[in-house]
Amino acid sequence: MAAAEVPIVSSRVLTLPNVLSALRLALVPVFLVLLVRGADAWALLVLLVASLTDYLDGVIARRFNQITRLGQLLDPAADRLYIFAALLGLAWRDLVPWWIVLIVIGRDVFLLGLGIVLANHGYGPLPVNLLGKAATFCLFYALPLIMLGQAFPMLGWWSLPIGWAFGIWGAFLYWWAGIIYAFETARVIRLPRVIAPIRSDTIDG
Incomplete structure (x- = not known):
């Protein structure tokens, strides 16, 4: 193969x-x-x-x-x-509460802080995990469904409940993934760094 x-x-x-x-x-x-x-x-x-x-x-x-x-x-x-x-x-x-906005944006600010911590220790950003992808998927579909219910009220009976279900679940998963990133960041920065030995013939004097 x-x-x-x-x-x-x-x-x-x-x-x-x-x-x-x-x-x-x-x-x-x-x-x-x-x-x-x-x-x-x-x-x-x-x-x-x-x-x-x-x-x-x-x-x-x-x-x-x-x-x-x-x-x-x-x-x-x-x-x-x-x-x-x-x-x-x-x-x-006023179609969605501001606390949802703060939850989503606050999580990305939190991840930005983790990225700065990783950079200060010589590491790049962590790979995206499946939970983070699932959270983004939920939010990416929740908001258009809520908009659909506003644009076409005759569809709101099904699009709004589904949209809100996706949105609340997505916000929860968004922070759950963020907490996992925090634990992973703590694990990574505690890893011992490999330092190449200094050859004696390169030392002056």
């Missing part, structure tokens, strides 16, 4: 997947303005376009070997920004 090929990650900047990711990022303020103004149907359309570009840039990057370091940064950044924009827009209109 042939071993699975490891994708090559390049340092290129100008690739079609990166252009699509940049477009998705550029649509974040458009999405937020539409949401704040109550144009939920148009905001959902922008979110749909963003989701399609997210799918396409992943397919193109894998199919044509265009996986880049920049793309690996832009993709999760765009996901986070859409979640934040949706939370802020809905909270601004």
